[in-house]
């Protein structure tokens with residue numbers, strides 16, 4: 001369990017300990033705690049935003065105030081007035097490594113960003129608290145017209161694109177937390193890939209929450225123009241604090257005709273964080289959208305990446321994995337909407353519950369009137385490691401057209417005594433054996449990850465497997 | 471020193487049902503023993519109990535490897551002490567690659583004192599050795615990357631068990647019907663692997679219904695199990711007799727064990743009938 005990390009970590013997971021630190025942060029500006037019109041207006045002003053964005057934020061705040069808390073999913077116990085909604089750690093954006101303040105560099109150093117950059121030689125962006133402070137983009141990408149910025153900068157440099165697409169896929173009225181994010185958002189990534197441009201290495205971002213009681217409300221918008229393709233990877237770790245923290249992001253993606261987008265997230269939040277994220281993509285003709293989503297840690301995660309397939313030939317694929325340990329509730333799933341004929345969807349969900357953890361799969365497949373010859377397949381497997389843990393499945397299927405093919409398979413298994421014995425009879429300890437079985441269980445997702453994330457994922461799982469069983 | 475595996479008056483039950491009713495058996499390093507007996511007589515149970523399967527309750531008796539009490543040890547500790555069981559039905563472990571699994575296994579068995587998290591044996595060294603052993607057994611190198619027993623054919627699974635035996639080089643190996651499912655070539659290769667480890671270095675217990683593996687590995691002793699007991703022990707000629715004439719004579723000579731065996735098998739059939 002992550003909170004026991006410092007005292008019980010074994011040498012082999014020393015690598016993971018690197019995330020378990022807190023760098024002194026000296027914010028340049030910190031809005032007071034709480035949430036009201038004044039604070040929202042102040043955030044907008046501090047950022048020097050255009051009026052339309054300020055008005056958008058204020059309207060979103062009204063919607064947030066008017067909406068009740070969701071009554072399903074998990075128990076959310078957050079005092080919205082006890083949170084800092086905006087914190088600006090430095091007044092300067094660095095585009096090159098040299099410009100980044102030493103203190104923040106130390107943090108990044110320990111997160112391994114320079115390594116990642118060396119490997120990929122491009123596309124590194126990082127978010128330190130609520131503002132992106134460091135980003136670099138390979139030159140030829142820029143030459144091809146690819147835009148990869150933090151969302152605040154994008155608002156300044158590309159106001160037209162922002163105004164055209166921002167909030168169109170997930171309007172503030174979508175749900176209470178989307179409204180909250182719309183009111184106080186800060187940071188996140190903005191990506192625009194021009195027609196026909198195929199980026200053949202993953203663009204990466206690192207996110208971190210660092211100040212106690214700091215909500216993080218990043219906002220990501222990705223537009224993949226016709227025939228273009230991009231893979232965006234977001235790894236996420238958070239240090240541990242005693243009081244509750246809230247992370248509520250919004251991710252909007254537009255996949256135009258014939259384009260392709262894959263969005264990979266690995267999140268490992270501290271055990272006291274509420275992680276309430278709205279992710280949605282629309283895919284037009286023959287476009288493919290893939291969400292790969294790994295959720296570890298947090299107190300409660302509610303996350304259901306969605307793909308709306310708007311035109312014939314669109315494909316949506318969602319691969320999600322959740323690991324719930326002691327005191328954790330992972331309410332994760334997926335949503336596929338077939339809004340046009342000949343669309344294809346696939347949901348693969350894997351969850352692991354351990355040490356009293358609870359994981360739920362919540363999925364919706366909807367086939368609209370006229371979405372003939374659409375195909376959708378849902379597979380969800382749960383692995384429960386001990387009798388104290390729990391797994392639930394809530395599949396919702398709404399089919400308005402008869403001429404479709406929908407498959408659904410669900411399995412729940414307990415870690416098999418026979419499998420454990422087989423491995424142990426070859427000299428593996430019980431712990432090594434069960435870790436191996438769990439890693440095997442999530443292998444179908446891990447093999448979809450870029451190499452260093454796959455390694456990371458296996459280490460994170462190993463970390464989750466530490467600590468007392470039962 | 472010659473190592474000895476000693477089983478004394480072993481009684482084993484599952485869910486209160488007695489399966490082994492007093493097994494005595496001594497295997498010394500360098501000896502090959504054949505264990506035969508009709509279906510359901512308890513042969514696999516004996517193998518699993520020696521290997522440390524937690525699902526069986528030992529109600530009486532002892533198992534000793536030299537002076538170590540195996541019943542006090544978990545399955546992994548027994549493996550590190552030099553015990554190996556080739557399973558009649560190996561388990562598949564989806565998502566876990568043969569090579570990763572074997573590297574862990576080999577590391578632990580070769581360094582019994584290793585603490586979890588300490589280094590594994592070097593990759594290159596391991597790969598070279600694995601590749602060599604796979605070639606010897608005529609196993610496609612691709613199998614190193616396959617998931618453990620996942621989608622393996624019957625024969626492939628048994629070859630993979632022999633591969634593990636060859637990599638782990640135990641002091642005592644129990645081969646539970648390893649020859650069933652193997653074609654004639656594979657039996658020969660398996661025997662070669664065993665020869666390579668050195669039959670003089672290993673105590674072998676070959677559980678079998680066939681004579682294929684025994685032809686290449688003539689047993690010093692043949693034991694017959696019936697109704698959860700070893701009812702007769704002889705030399706290689708006993709194995710030959712059983713292959714030619716079956717268990718008629720044995721059953722007649724041991725009516726009580728025969729009754730117990732029939733009961734166990736009937737009980738099974740009833741249980742399967744109610745389930746099916």
Ligand SMILES: Nc1ncnc2c1ncn2[C@@H]1O[C@H](COP(=O)(O)OP(=O)(O)OP(=O)(O)O)[C@@H](O)[C@H]1O
Pocket residue numbers: 484489507508509510511512513514515516525558734735738
């Ligand atoms: N885990 C178990 N639960 C219930 N019954 C069991 C279990 N293991 C073994 N048995 C029963 O014990 C008896 C002996 O089984 P075992 O597998 O040891 O026989 P065997 O001699 O290996 O037979 P075969 O030649 O068919 O492999 C059988 O009746 C079997 O059904």
Ligand SMILES: [Mg+2]
Pocket residue numbers: 513514515558646
């Ligand atoms: Mg058997």
